[in-house]
Amino acid sequence: MREFAEAMKILGEPNRLRIVKMLQKRPAYVCEIAQVLGISMATVSTHLSVLKRFHIVEDRREGVKILYSLSSPPNRDIQKLLDFLKEIGENWKVIREDRKHLSSIRNVDEVCSKQRNIKV
Secondary structure (H helix, E strand, O other), X not given: OHHHHXXXXXXXXXXXXXXXXXXXXXXXXXXXXXXXXXXXXXXXXXXXXXXXXXXXXXXXXXXXXXXXXXXXOOOHHHHHHHHHHHHOOOOOHHHHHHHHHHHHOOOHHHHXXXXXXXXX
């Protein structure tokens, strides 16, 4: 019960919820998520590490970039919570805008470069 309650608390944070809703559509890099949310990559990484600790997301390193996607938590109750989240929020304006913004990103290297403020 404690793990489920903690997962509810974690997913109740608006940016983490927005991240999960984005990742329901497609995997994304930290820099893409940061651009969509309008927050720093460090803050996004912190949110993602919390989600990763509960096996809600998983990552795959691709050079200097890390690609995040939803995972399948071993806790069945947390998986049911994620399944429920697939059904809600689809018509929320912020979720539609986030997904539209994410879909509009064509050059990930350019976005990541701007986020890091270095040339790729």
